[in-house]
Amino acid sequence: MFTAYKGALDWIHARLRLGIKPGLKRMEWMMDRLDHPEAKIKTVHIGGTNGKGSTVTFLRSILESAGYTVGTFTSPYIEQFNERISVNGKPITDDELLKLANVIRPLADELEETELGGPTEFEVITAMAFYYFANNSKVDLVVFEVGLGGRFDSTNIIHPLTSIITNIGLDHTNILGNSYEEIAFEKAGIIKENTPVFTAVKHPGASNVIEEQAAKRKAPLYRLNEAFSISSHESLDTGEIFTLHTVSQTMEKLEISMIGQHQTENAALAVSAAQFLNQESLFNITDEAIQEGLKKAYWPGRFEILSENPLVIIDGAHNDEGITALVHELASRYADRSIQIVFAALKDKKLDKMIAKLDKIADQISFVSFDFPRAAAAQDLLKISQSSNKLAVDSWESYLFEEIQNLDAKEMLVITGSLYFISEVKPHLSRIIKQDDPNISVKRN
Structure with a gap:
């Protein structure tokens, strides 16, 4: 058992030696031993190549402005390790991380002795997140960011209310594939049966793959420049301003404090997903909450x-x-x-x-x-x-x-x-x- 935060953190980091081991069996094994915490929380799943963290932040900020308590799981960290597991943008405490490490460590040791092998650093942190949020009764929703790919990512054991796939690029080609289509297939692995998916994928081949996988799972698909679109974009000294058109309404002069035209697309994804949650009466999210949440959203290390x-x-x-x-x-x-x-x-x-x-x-x-x-x-x-x-x-x-x-x-x-x-x-x-x-x-x- 760990008695100090540093010891717990050193143990987590030491698992980097195991590298990346795609697959869900180790996660499923740990979740079974923990009585399936992943099934006890409401979630939104966000994958893609670029813009995942920003989209997580936009959606979290919107929901927070609507009065909800929102957990987030992101990677990697920018300012401190604990931020990977946060509530309303506030990282868990050192003491909370220490307690989580002491819950997961015995499972990791036991798993090490099986044919599955020990869990990786990312799998350990993901398991900690599931356990933490399932036992935090104050959290209304958790937004999970995919670590790598999607189909075999550790987070892909959840059944979310909706999924989001941001833009796709040629990254991690040694693991995910050398073409946009191959990578899109891995990213599309987060799409679940009858679960809506929102996407800003631009590459035609990648977009076709997303469409095919959504159709196979009978998942309603909402695409940028089709189901929702952006107009009247203008760059400000402190961010961007734009108009968002969706099937149900037009929202003018939406302002974000993150810099870059690409951030308007991430914001549009978050707004579209929030509107879906509202329309399905899963959450009560007003236009004012959307406007306020977008403007307040801040994500470090992005321009x-x-x-x-x-x-x-x-x-x-x-x-x-x-x-x-x-x-x-x-x-x-x-x-x-x-x-x-x-x-x-x-x-x-x-x-x-x-x-x-x-x-x-x-x-x-x-x-x-x-x-x-x-x-x-x-x-x-x-x-x-x-x-x-x-x-x-x-x-x-x-x-x-x-x-x-x-x-x-x-x-x-x-x-x-x-x-x-x-x-x-x-x-x-x-x-x-x-x-x-x-x-x-x-x-x-």
Whole structure:
């Protein structure tokens, strides 16, 4: 048994050695031993390649504004590990995580001795989430974010009220497949019998796969630009504003505080799902709650402005689609700035297209590595780049400190890449950019 939070957290992290083991049998085994907590909670399931975390946050914020208590399960974390299991955006306490680890540890040890093998880190955390929410009577609904893929993801033992599939891109191709269609098939694995699914998938082949799988399961399908659509989009300094058209109504001047045109699509998915929950009398969600929830929704590490003077932005753009969205926003919003980019990535990603796009937008691009088993070496990233102004940096900590101190009013610093890297960088940057420093104006969220 664990007696301290650190011991429990070290045990969870140590399970990273088991890697990724797709399949549901270990989860089903643990759920059976725990008397099936996953069946005792109301859920919404959100999968896709990009935008899952943002969509979770939009939907959670809408429901919270409507007066409900909402649990969320997300990954990876940005600011602290506990945020992966949260209630109304507030991470569980260290003591709660310690107690959960002591519930799951004996099961993990017992499972280790079976032919199924021990549960992975993600499976352990998922089991903890199910147990926690099933035993928290205050939670009205839990929004679960898929970890990887969908069909064999640890979360895919739930039978949700509705499912959401955000946009799909070529990510984790070594596990999910090399084509949009193959990846879409894995993502569509979260679609359940007779359960509505909302999607913003754009690729025609991927969209067809989603349609086929929904039809097989007799699941009503609602697609962006068909069942619901966006118009009158306008970018603001502090976010986006748009009009949403659904089958039942038109909602004008919806405002979000997350930056990026792609975030309007994530918001539209969340609103459409919320309207479904309302129309089915599962929840009472007013238009005012939708408007308020969208505007209040905040998700760290997604085109997040940490400082306005000097201008410092972090963005967890960890695949080609994410980089495309980042480059679009930089080009449209900061054409008059000298853009300095710091980039770190995982070595199992397809990096050539990502780096090529960053090369075009960056006046200077710096490559770094970080303390993570799958992190790419800075020198390897440097070799891929075709930029005429590039460098590899040994210590990102000291480098960022120097760069921020030397930025002038015509320059900006963008730190991007792996979300695991962003989770390391953000607390470090927060220490550099002190809110009480008279020479630095920090954006407060």
